[in-house]
Amino acid sequence: MGSSSSARWVLAGVGVLAIGAGAFFVRARRIAPEHGAPGAAASAERAIPVLVADVVRTDVPIVLEGLGTVTPLQSVSVQSQVDGPLVNVAFKEGDPVKKGDLLAEIDPRPFVIKVHQAKTTLAKDQAQLKNAENTLKRNEALVQGGLQTQQQLDDQRALVLATAAGLKADQTALESARLQLDYARIRSPIDGITGVRLVNPKNVVRAQSSTLVVVTQLDPMGVVFTLPQDELARVSGALARGPLAVDAVSRDGGKKLAEGKLLVVDNQINTTTGTLKLKASFPNPDKVLWPNAFVKARLVVSIEKDSLVVPDTVVQRGPDGPFAYVVDGDRAVVRPVEVFATQGGQAIVKKGLSAGERVVVDG
Secondary structure, X not given: OOOOOOOOOEEOOHHHHHHHHHHOOOEEEEEEEOOOOOOHHHHHHOOEEEEEEEOEEEEEEEEEEEEEEEEOOOEEEEEOOOOEEEEXXXXXXXXXXXXXXXXXXXXXXXXXXXXXXXXXXXXXHHHHHHHHHHHHHHHHHHHHOOOOOHHHHHXXXXXXXXXXXXXXXXXXXXXXXXXHHHHOEEEOOOOEEEOOOOOOOOOEEOOOOOEEEEEEOOOOEEEEEEEEHHHHHHHHHHHHXXXXXXXXXXXXXXXXXXXXXXXXXXXXXXXXXXXXXXXXEEOOXXXXXXXXXXXXXXXXXXXXXXXXXXXXXXXXXXXXXXXXXXXXOXXXXXXXXXXXXXXXXXXXXXXXXXXXXXXXXEO
């Protein structure tokens, strides 16, 4: 049903694997075709050895498969917020770090000086405000006694307000100086793994232009994959019914790497490829999913309950549609069937067969 980048029906899960491994009890028999046999002797002469299997009934997950890329849910390029020489690197390349862990230090001395200056200015203006407020109280008493004009009192009130405003500016300057000092200690913004160090100690770094290291979250991990745009309605309908499970498997499809859930369906379709982008999240404690690796993503959109399942070689194609050879005693009887989906060596039959019947697999 398409290339590896296209969605297709997959009969996945433990149930189907169990079916493939042993639920189809295949046995060799000699049977004669139903048509064209004039008698028992002729039938015996025309008997053909075939392999047969039982029709079984089981629950089958139906999934859509697309090629995906392992993409971290969070990856941050750590940069300095201030200028200055790098005096300390506190991490080792490839080490796990927690949010808030110290990664590096910029020379803090210039920022310490700015903090002291801001504190001094603030203390001076606090004293001036206190003096202005005391003078205002005296002037109010003098005005009441007729010893000072109203204009002088208004001027003093304006001085108090201006000094109070200056005091707020001083407090803001002190907070800014403290923030710059805090920026001199560069900390990890997320939980993750550090990459290769990009700047060595003693180098002068510039704010917002020097990346020190990239910290990448590995657990949980994301996978971005694509499906054909024709599957949008099916995915949207399934998502409306509840969370959707997604399996990440190796590129050859032979090994399941992780089980997760669908996070988001992109809000636009790629007009160049006609595909829809989706993102899933996976627990990744053993780090089996690594950034930028290619995997297959299998999105479970429904569970076909109590389905009839046979090997896909049972289903034949004829001029009147699909059919199967059903074993009837020592004969093979042609019976039309309706197939819901086939993939991975299995077929879901909607009509034409019954559980327990034997069908010809090969021969």
